[in-house]
Amino acid sequence: MDVYGLIGNPVGHSLSPPMHEAAYDTLGLDARYVTFEPAEDAVAAAVEGAGALGVAGLNVTVPFKQDVAALPSVATDDLASAVGAVNTLDFSDASVTGHNTDVEGAVRALREQGGASLSSATAVVVGAGGAGRAVAFGLADAGASVRVANRTASRATDLAAAVEREVDGATATGGGLDALDEWLADADVLVNATSVGMETDETPVPANALHERLVVLDAVYAPLETRLLRDAAAAGATTVDGAWMLLHQGAAAFEHWTGEDAPVDAMNDALRSHLDA
Numbered sequence: 656m657d658v659y660g661l662i663g664n665p666v667g668h669s670l671s672p673p674m675h676e677a678a679y680d681t682l683g684l685d686a687r688y689v690t691f692e693p694a695e696d697a698v699a700a701a702v703e704g705a706g707a708l709g710v711a712g713l714n715v716t717v718p719f720k721q722d723v724a725a726l727p728s729v730a731t732d733d734l735a736s737a738v739g740a741v742n743t744l745d746f747s748d749a750s751v752t753g754h755n756t757d758v759e760g761a762v763r764a765l766r767e768q769g770g771a772s773l774s775s776a777t778a779v780v781v782g783a784g785g786a787g788r789a790v791a792f793g794l795a796d797a798g799a800s801v802r803v804a805n806r807t808a809s810r811a812t813d814l815a816a817a818v819e820r821e822v823d824g825a826t827a828t829g830g831g832l833d834a835l836d837e838w839l840a841d842a843d844v845l846v847n848a849t850s851v852g853m854e855t856d857e858t859p860v861p862a863n864a865l866h867e868r869l870v871v872l873d874a875v876y877a878p879l880e881t882r883l884l885r886d887a888a889a890a891g892a893t894t895v896d897g898a899w900m901l902l903h904q905g906a907a908a909f910e911h912w913t914g915e916d917a918p919v920d921a922m923n924d925a926l927r928s929h930l931d932a
């Protein structure tokens with residue numbers, strides 16, 4: 656049996672176990688997905704121990720994504736290195752490889768559910784924390800011109816500079832939330848990568864800045880229908896909820912681990928049945 660899992664703290668409410676186990680059931684794989692909560696100072700030992708025990712793959716979540724990216728024992732891919740965070744470890748090769756599938760999660764959700772063409776898009780990312788970094792690098796890597804708006808403007812300008820430095824040919828700019836009205840007027844894509852709207856009926860984006868030419872992804876998935884997505888739908892925009900990003904990051908991890916196409920419909924059903932519950 657292949658063992659996969661998640662390390663983080665806490666991991667009790669993670670939706671990854673049912674999502675991944677639905678994939679194993681659908682494809683008839685002899686595999687299990689389990690959660691681990693190492694102490695905050697034990698992440699290096701946890702990764703080394705997982706490798707020694709023959710664990711096939713691990714997802715990594717808060718607060719360990721940055722710590723794992725910095726481990727010398729992990730060969731982190733270029734995009735995950737640039738983001739500075741790893742959420743997927745693959746133990747199948749001689750060396751442990753690290754990836755950031757939040758990047759692919761956002762890009763695939765925008766393309767597949769939003770119908771967005773990213774290669775020449777103008778994209779606005781709200782937020783410059785962990786999710787904001789992954790989304791900004793992913794969009795720039797896909798060819799979009801990126802504008803990062805954040806409550807703490809200096810984090811946005813730092814992120815934009817890092818994107819331009821690390822991604823060949825990228826165009827990125829950063830600023831405060833007060834830039835949103837102007838930046839959204841001619842934008843094609845908007846992603847909320849802040850925690851605003853999580854379990855509250857708040858939005859970081861003024862409703863009157865939204866328009867029908869936008870594809871809007873909200874990384875927040877609790878609730879699924881955030882105030883931002885309600886405002887965006889009312890403005891005639893195409894909306895993509897945060898569960899699609901969560902699904903596609905999981906599907907991308909599954910593909911890194913198994914080399915097989917992920918059964919996304921089954922994974923999506925499992926995910927949404929837990930989110931709706």
Ligand code: NAP
Pocket residue numbers: 757760781782783784785786787805806807810848849850851853859873874875876897898900901902904
């Ligand atoms: P994080 O690293 O803590 O970053 C939080 C971000 O939210 C920062 O940009 C912060 O701005 C901003 N923010 C927080 N409170 C704010 C407020 N009241 N007004 C304006 N901005 C505010 O968190 P994260 O890991 O990036 O996660 C952000 C959200 O994305 C969470 O809701 C998380 O669940 C979600 N997420 C979803 C997925 C998915 O697959 N759907 C994946 C990853 C994360 P400052 O820099 O000014 O503090």
